[in-house]
Amino acid sequence: MSGSRSVADSLNQYIELSVEVEDENQQYASLLVPEGAYKGWVPKDIYSKTFLRVRLPFLRLLSFPVGGTSIGCLPMQLTDFSAEGNYLTKLPTCFAECSKLTRLNLGFNQFTEVPYPIYRLSNLEELNLEHNYLEHIDRTIGQLRNLKVLNMSGNMLRELPPDLKQCRRMQRLHLSGKFYPRGKMQQFPECICGLPDLVFLDLSWQQIRNIPASFGNLRKLQELNLKWNQLQEVSHELKKCTKLLRIDLSGALRLLSAIPAALFYLEDLHTLNLSDNFFTDIPSEVCGLVKLRHLVVQRNSLLRLSQDLYKLRYLQHLELGENFLEALPQGLRSLKRLEYLGLCHNRITELPDELCFLGHLTFLGLGHNKITQLPENIYHLQSLTTLDINHNQLREVPLLMDRLDLLANNDGLHLHNNPLRSPFQEISEQGTTQLFEYLKGIRLKEAHHRWKMIMIGAAKAGKTSLRQALMLGKSKLTADSERTWVMERHLWEPESRLRVQIMDFGGHHIYQAAHHMFLSPDALHVLVFDLTKYSTEAYEDLIGHWLEAIMDRAAGAKIVMVGTHCDLCTKEDVQEKREDILRLVRRNEERKRHDIKREIRKIRSELDRPETREVSGGIPEIGVGRLQEKLNRLEKMLNSRSEVPDDVHVVSCADNLYGVSDFCSLLIGRLKSVPASGLPDHWFTFLEQIQQVPDRVISFERALGFFKSVMAENHQSMMGMGGSPERSLEMVLKYLHSTGEIVWYSDNLELRTTVFHKPEALIDMLRAVFRHDFDQVVQYCHELGESLDLRMEKFERMKRDFLQRGLLTRELLRFLLVLFQLTEDASDNFLDLTLSLMLKFSLCFQLQRSHATALVGPTDVVQFPWFFPEERPEEFHGKWPEVRPSKVFELTMEINFSGPAPPNFFEKLSVKLHNFLYDTTRVNWQNGVLSQRNASSLLVQRERRSQGTTVITSARAESADNLTELWWLVMNVRRAAMQLFKDWPLLKVELELVCMHCVLKGNDMPTRYPGEVLEHVIPKGEYTLKCCDRYPNDLVPTCFVFPLEEKAYQDNHELHVKAAADCLMSCLDDVDSSVGTTSSAERLLYGRGLSMLSRRLTDEWTAVLMRLGVDHSRLHQLELSYPTDFPMRVLIALEEWRDEADGTAEDKVESLLSVLSESDIAQNQLVEDLREHFDL
């Protein structure tokens, strides 16, 4: 008793209380013993409880407590009773009283017959007696009218009582036989066909031979399992069961030679299993199963497949393993939804390329076939997680397979037992990831074609979307927030031996500063524009400007034009725009060529004139040579001009990807059009090694170290380059640069010491400052500010200084680098590196400490011309009078571009000016720079004119003594410009020197000398020339036309200065500044009189001026300021006297004339001339 109680106690823990919804006052209990948790017998106590549900699974119960005629409270409420998995052979008779029982589960027990009480449970809805030893079902089963689920699987039934059809509510019938010994049922129990509500029928593992015609009555049947029966006859009436969704006939149709046709009429079917039969083909009628998703025909004798199989558009799972298939018919690609394809154990030798475009495929079973190679494009199967290719004849693995990331993540590539070439075999055994790493390495070395492809064009042209479409093979439009920031570099390998580094440029104008760093002639340029934005007026902005930038820079550059967004245009619209673009491209090109040819003709005819051979253009020394040089340049320009694109391609990167695949093929064709290059392996071993260096950049020296060690390891000699490792390395670096793998500027002396082994380092440097939405994105963040010790007010000031004046402090740069996540620690080293790169790339110039302190405080400051203010700043005013003051020399050089200047030309020039203006105060704005150096001023301005753009460089000074400095300034600007032009070898640009003589004369249309004059030295002994077209009779000082060197290098420097000074004075004579004055005296004082005097007076000038009352010390001062420019010295002194002396004009003239007439001065002739000239 005590034992029983303790058992009862232990049962208590499994009692759960609950309140039934219908009867809220009544609490019910459920006894829910977990599987196997309790072993023994069930105490009678169980009857003292009111249970709703009892579950006693797998508890090794031998019997159930018999409670006499009654089983206590149990029957009262019991609705659900389960005692599966015990050793029960009987049920208490009184079980029949559980009249509320609806679910009874006695499966997996030892019953040899259906316990009799069960037949009385008329409310029973679910009866489970699976896996007992039942041979018979009594016909009284017909009384269980409410039965919906009957599970008798795994018993020994030979037949079913016809009365079963009384159970008309039956929905699910489980009547599977035992696996062993095999089920005994041979005839299809016809009573089943009388169950109108049946949805599920499992008669697997029996020996049924037929599906009778009455089967067609089961109109609601959804699932039929007849696996491993022995059907000889399948009634055609089966086709009436149109609700069937799943059928399993595996192993059941071995006695049939063909798949029963009735099956193919079941249009709703989505799963069909026909494995383990002997069918040799799947007939074309299979296409009737329009909604089929799973088809399994494993272990048959399939010899071939019908193409009609591919009409099953919804197919997701196709298992055809263990057959005799040798090939797959064409059309596989149409099974777009396929996720699983099982083809193991067949005789397949070759796989169609189409297979590679089943984008949803996750499982591909190809093991145990005779496949010798996987299609090259297999890497398109981006969803693949398992690829079984064990036991085949593969000799190698497609080189692009490492793109299959999911395969690597799942270690899902199975490659055993293939005759793989070494070292594939060894490496494949280490796992998928290792193999994939290896593939990347081989690809790097074995590529036959390596290219750089530049995607360029206006903002939002669709460059990035097109790149994505090309690389992914599907549409991935960029969102507005994902605009390209400076540039992105991506490796595109459309084929395993074609390696393309794509440079996808940000189109916002601010990023153009970066473009030229990456543009190079050896790239394929893809000029992208948005068709919807195109109009004839927009041609320049969208196409013309970009074409020119590419063609001027890169001789023979390959260019392809492509219009995007065609999904938003009509066909007619597209056609019209294409024609218009081609017309303009050709017209502009013809014009350009025509211009060059015309100029060539002109020069040729000039060269042919005999007089040219003697002197040309009035300027000696720049005759034939100059013309010949110019001719050569023009001819080179004409011959090496790139071909303009001869077509406009049209694509849409939106969903339908119109034209993308054709465009992709076209690009591949272009990229492969150059013969394959076989280069030594060790070049790429070297590349691999440097790419692993974690630093941002490496020095040329360090690269040389790597190179030497690779060469030594490979026993390579450097004899090819005369034994010089440096020269060999230069060749390798140049080549790697041309392929876009690294960046190395071979021609730039300052930059060639740095190797950008990871081009991203360059991009990061640019990203720190160039950002189209800088103002919004760069906001103060307290946490970051505090960590970098930068307060908010200071930050705001610095941000403003940057955006409005281009001033970037070290502190702000540090903040930006961390904010943009371009570095983690923002160490001083990293800051120094970034700053030094920016300076080396001429993106900015560094302010001297004193200037920086005056502007922003004591810190390192650099300045970026891209952010200079648009308008001339306040400081400009008064420093460069609009009208040149009459006594001022002005030397002007013009740089004329026939169109817009090359991108960034002016900004970069502005940076370069700093090389010689570093110690001056500069006034900067977007179109100009004004600087004061000693007594001279320099103004460099950009002017956009109708025929093009001109950069005007003017230098002014008051004295001929400063002419050397004027030349020095102008020549330095010229030198800076010439350095920049190296980047644009095909640029058409003219330099001209404006005739200073004309300027001094106030001529609005001054003569212009060709820029070549600036390449020459002053002809010996010539102080004046007759060279001005406007004034053929005038003599022009030679030092107005040819650069005047410093005293130490210029013969007779003072004679040149004197010629210049005299010229100015004589010009002053001509410029009558006395207009508006009336009296003779005034005309003398304010007109040409004083300049006339200043040229005629000689040593006596001090005596004259002192007698007029000018202080001796002032005269001495002027002597120092104008050491050689004597006339200017005298003129200024006279003018000062005029302005400061008391009395009327007449008084002043009177005293002047009387001083001149004094006996020791005795300038009587001069006095007379003045009287006559000014009517005194």
Ligand SMILES: Nc1nc2c(ncn2[C@@H]2O[C@H](COP(=O)(O)OP(=O)(O)OP(=O)(O)O)[C@@H](O)[C@H]2O)c(=O)[nH]1
């Ligand atoms: N309908 C349609 N939209 C497109 C197509 N190509 C691009 N777009 C959209 O056009 C906008 C600009 O596309 P992007 O690819 O970012 O252009 P981008 O030239 O890279 O722009 P930037 O990087 O700023 O120079 C995005 O909103 C894209 O979704 C196209 O072919 N059809």
Ligand SMILES: [Mg+2]
């Ligand atoms: Mg972009």
